[in-house]
Every structure is written in C-alpha cells, then in structure tokens.
Amino acid sequence: MTDGVNGVALTVFILFFLAVTVMGFLATRWRKAENEHSLDEWGLGGRSFGTWVTWFLLGGDLYTAYTFVAVPAAVYAAGAAGFFAVPYTVLIYPLVFTFLPRLWSVSHKHGYITTSDFVRGRFGSKGLSLAVAVTGILATMPYIALQLVGIQAVLDVMGVGGDEGTHWFVKDLPLLIAFGVLAAYTYSSGLRAPALIAFVKDTLIYLVIAVAIIYIPIKLGGFDDVFAKAGEAFAQPSPATGAPRGALVPGDAGQWGYATLALGSALALFMYPHSITATLSSRSRDVIRRNTTILPLYSLMLGLLALLGFMAIAAGIKVDNGQLAIPQLFETMFPDWFAGVAFAAIGIGALVPAAIMSIAAANLFTRNIYKDFIKPDATPAQETKVSKIVSLLVKVGALVFVLSMDKTVAINFQLLGGIWILQTMPALVGGLFTRWFHRWALLVGWGVGMVYGTAAAYGVASPTQKHFGGSSAEIPGIGEIGYIGLTAFVLNVVVTVALTFVMRALKAPEGVDETGPSDYTADAGDPDVRVELPTATSGDPDPVR
Numbered sequence: 001m002t003d004g005v006n007g008v009a010l011t012v013f014i015l016f017f018l019a020v021t022v023m024g025f026l027a028t029r030w031r032k033a034e035n036e037h038s039l040d041e042w043g044l045g046g047r048s049f050g051t052w053v054t055w056f057l058l059g060g061d062l063y064t065a066y067t068f069v070a071v072p073a074a075v076y077a078a079g080a081a082g083f084f085a086v087p088y089t090v091l092i093y094p095l096v097f098t099f100l101p102r103l104w105s106v107s108h109k110h111g112y113i114t115t116s117d118f119v120r121g122r123f124g125s126k127g128l129s130l131a132v133a134v135t136g137i138l139a140t141m142p143y144i145a146l147q148l149v150g151i152q153a154v155l156d157v158m159g160v161g162g163d164e165g166t167h168w169f170v171k172d173l174p175l176l177i178a179f180g181v182l183a184a185y186t187y188s189s190g191l192r193a194p195a196l197i198a199f200v201k202d203t204l205i206y207l208v209i210a211v212a213i214i215y216i217p218i219k220l221g222g223f224d225d226v227f228a229k230a231g232e233a234f235a236q237p238s239p240a241t242g243a244p245r246g247a248l249v250p251g252d253a254g255q256w257g258y259a260t261l262a263l264g265s266a267l268a269l270f271m272y273p274h275s276i277t278a279t280l281s282s283r284s285r286d287v288i289r290r291n292t293t294i295l296p297l298y299s300l301m302l303g304l305l306a307l308l309g310f311m312a313i314a315a316g317i318k319v320d321n322g323q324l325a326i327p328q329l330f331e332t333m334f335p336d337w338f339a340g341v342a343f344a345a346i347g348i349g350a351l352v353p354a355a356i357m358s359i360a361a362a363n364l365f366t367r368n369i370y371k372d373f374i375k376p377d378a379t380p381a382q383e384t385k386v387s388k389i390v391s392l393l394v395k396v397g398a399l400v401f402v403l404s405m406d407k408t409v410a411i412n413f414q415l416l417g418g419i420w421i422l423q424t425m426p427a428l429v430g431g432l433f434t435r436w437f438h439r440w441a442l443l444v445g446w447g448v449g450m451v452y453g454t455a456a457a458y459g460v461a462s463p464t465q466k467h468f469g470g471s472s473a474e475i476p477g478i479g480e481i482g483y484i485g486l487t488a489f490v491l492n493v494v495v496t497v498a499l500t501f502v503m504r505a506l507k508a509p510e511g512v513d514e515t516g517p518s519d520y521t522a523d524a525g526d527p528d529v530r531v532e533l534p535t536a537t538s539g540d541p542d543p544v545r
Helices: 007-029 051-062 065-078 080-110 115-123 126-157 168-189 192-220 223-235 252-269 273-280 285-294 296-306 308-314 322-333 336-374 380-404 407-433 439-458 484-505 517-521
Strands: 472-474 481-483
Touching: 007 168, 007 192, 007 336, 051 192, 051 273, 051 285, 051 336, 065 080, 065 126, 065 296, 065 308, 065 322, 065 336, 080 115, 080 252, 080 273, 080 285, 080 296, 080 407, 080 517, 115 126, 115 336, 115 407, 126 168, 126 273, 126 322, 126 336, 126 380, 126 407, 126 439, 168 192, 168 336, 168 380, 192 223, 192 296, 192 308, 192 322, 192 336, 223 308, 252 407, 252 472, 252 481, 252 484, 273 336, 285 296, 296 308, 308 322, 322 336, 336 380, 407 439, 407 484, 439 484, 472 484, 481 484
Parallel strands: none
Antiparallel strands: 472 481
16 A cells, blocks of 8 residues: 555546546436436336446446455455356356346336335235345345445555544545435436446446556566466465465365355345346346346456456555455556546446445335335325435445444455345246245245354354354255355245145135236337336437437
C-alpha cells in the first residue's frame, strides 16, 4: 500500500464516479413511462429491456466488485482451488436456459415481480412464499455489504481515509459519501440507474482485464515466470497449518470440495433475488434465451481475471488481507492514471449490483411481507413508496455491517447466504415444471436444509474464526469434504419428496394453483398476456436494443 494518497489515481477515480452519478440521476428520464408509481416501473424498469440492456444488466449484476476482487484473491491465497468460479459460471447458463424463460412467461402473464409471488401463486401458500422472501432478503444483505467492502478496499489502496489511528468518521467518510450517492440515485431512478451504469462498468472491466492480461505478464517476464513463481510460493508451508499454502493443480483431497462447490454455486446463482429481478426486467422470452447464449462471454473474462491472483504472487504483492491483493497489484504495476481507471472499474462494479440487490430485497419485502401480511389493499403507488424506503434501509444495514464487523466475517456470511438461497430451489425451479410437490413438504424441506446448512456452517472453524469459518464440511455418509450448501440441498429434496408422498397419501389440502400450463410458454403479444406498461418516450420497436 502506498504512503499517502495516490492523487492521480484518486482524481481519475472521482471523475468516473461523478460521471456514473450523473448517469444514475438522469436514468429516471431514460425510457420514461407515463406511470412511474408502480413496482413494474421502479423495480423492473417497465419490463422493457432488450437483449443488450439485459446482457449488460445481468453482467453488472452477477459479475460484481466482489467477483473482481475475491476470485483472484482466492487464487492468490490457495491456487487452483480459486478457479471453481469458472466452471460454475460455465455450468449455470445451460441450466437457466431451461427454466428462466418459463419463469419470465408465467411472471409476465400474472404480473409477478418476485420469486415469492410465483411460489405463492403456484402453490397457494403464503407461508412458503414468506419463507422464500425471508431467505432472499437474508442472503442478499451480506452480498450488498461485500460490494461496499470492494469500494473500501480500493479506497484503502489509494490511501484515502487515513490510517488506523484516524477517527472512524473521517476514515470512513469516502465510503459514506459513495453510499449516500448510491442510495440517492437508486431511490430516484430505480432499476433504470444500474441498467444504464452497467454499460460503463462492463466496458471499464473488459478494458482493464484486456490490458492487465497482456501488460502485467510482459512486465513480469511472461506467463512461464508467473506460473513458476506462483508454484514456488504455493509449495511453501503455511504458518497457520504447516501444510503447503496451495497448489497450481488441485490435489485428490480437494476434488470433492472443488466439484461440489462449483455445482452448488451454479445452482444457487440464479436463485438470488437480484438475478431474477434483472431477468424479469427483459421484454420477451427471446431476450432471455439470447442472454443465456452470450453471457458465457463473461466466463471467459472471469478465467482471465482469476489469473491475476498468480500475477500478484509473481509481482511480490504482500498483504495481510487477501482482498487487497488485486487493487495493490494494479497500483504497483500500472501507471497511476490507469490504476485510477482500474479502481474506477472495481468501484463502479460495486455500485451496479449493490443497487440491483437493494431493489430486489425491497421488492421482496413490499410484495411478500408488507402486501401479503400488513396491508393487502396497498395501491401500486404505496408499494413503490415502501420499496423505495426499504431499499434505503437495506443499504443502511449493509453499511452498518461493513463498518462494524471484521471483513472476513462479511465474506463468510455471504458464503452462508449461498447455502441459504440454494434451499429455495425446489419450490422455485421445481414449481416451474411440476405441481407434484406438496406445499407443506416444500416448507419442511426448506426448513431442514436451512437448519442443517446453518448448523454445519457454524461448526466450521478457520485460523481467524471459531465459527462460520468457511462453507465446506464433511458430507454425511460419504466422508469427503464438500460444499455444505449442496449437501443441505440434497437433504431438502429428499425430505420434500418423502413428505410429498405422505401428504398425498393423507390427502392434505394442496392449495390453489392460479397458473395454467400455457402460462409457462406465453410470450409478449400473446392473447391475455400482461401488456408492458406504456412508455412515453421510447417508441422503439427494436426488441434487440
């Protein structure tokens, strides 16, 4: 970390930050609707985004500042095990190709805004809907916090905010300012703000990675030297365990963990509320299909991004907090002005997903807690107002989380969020294809998965934490170390299937299914399909734009 403030990098960072701030506030006029006071408009952008807008929005949503910082940081710390993120992003798109168009169709037909809306409509169960909503909100909160951790890491490397002896308010003032700006334009513009800013974010990230993957290895003597130095570093014993620090190739003992973490993460990714929010904002089934075929371009980027972890080792980067490794690599290797561009890419890469996540969490609260249980007769304008307020409260909670807790705790709570959100898959994805599962069986299965996953994660220790020290534990009956979320998911499914047989034998009431078979293949323009809200300024017949 540099002594003092890197003025050039900070100036470039601030210029980009100001530019996207202006874009965020102007987004309220972009494709402006006649009726802005509805969740369809504020929370889903009028359900009107075409292929490219959706692609940038989903990319900005899924490939976050946490991804930019944490994936190469995992490679920096442990070697090849950190590459699990690459196969899981390859696995996910064929999977979502099968179910996302169906979710879009039924949601478009019935006006569903959240996954809990669909679960309630499909199974006739407000209890199951509430379970899915609460899980989504819980899993999203630490994810938002990690975006703020990404901004804070960049500010630390640039020397902004003072040292550890500085008063906490002065030290965290830049982060507070960034939070305030994010909260203001999200409140004002809704989903349109991150959709517009995502263009800048993704362009910057692709530019930085393209330069880094060519420029840094040249300065370090080529990829042969990079891998050689990384291999030597990983062969050294870890002070905490005495075992080798990592490996360029996963050993036999790590293969179960690697495979189950990749598969479980793939299954969980599109269960997150923010992933579904970005998906439902698109204008047609074809937009979803196109996106599942072109989004793998981000997986190529992610593979190149992970290599930065090896480059940080070869460059001699030494940090106590691995999350600072890549920002420090950029400052060490790049000219100050381009380091500022790279820091801006990470900072803006935090703002886009943080905005979408807060909107998604707010929509869940408004539709599936406030409207279902507190004010059933809430008008669209009242729903929008509540969502705006809750989106602010969610961000405040994430900010308190970041300022008051150890950053490693935030990261491990996000891993716990992945374990939790995976338990909503039987109700959501299962419900898209069959009504066979009984609603009470799904609720009990969800509960078993949540309890087991939370208890197993609580029992995992690390060199720095007694509890919640990781997301892997021994798989019951197999004895191998694997991803807790996938084990909990298997238990969830087993319980759900077994209890469904019992409930059907007992003829337990199944609830009313308000959907029909044709709803799952409906497209915009079909008879009786919910029409998009009219826009006053777009007038754009091109569905691809």
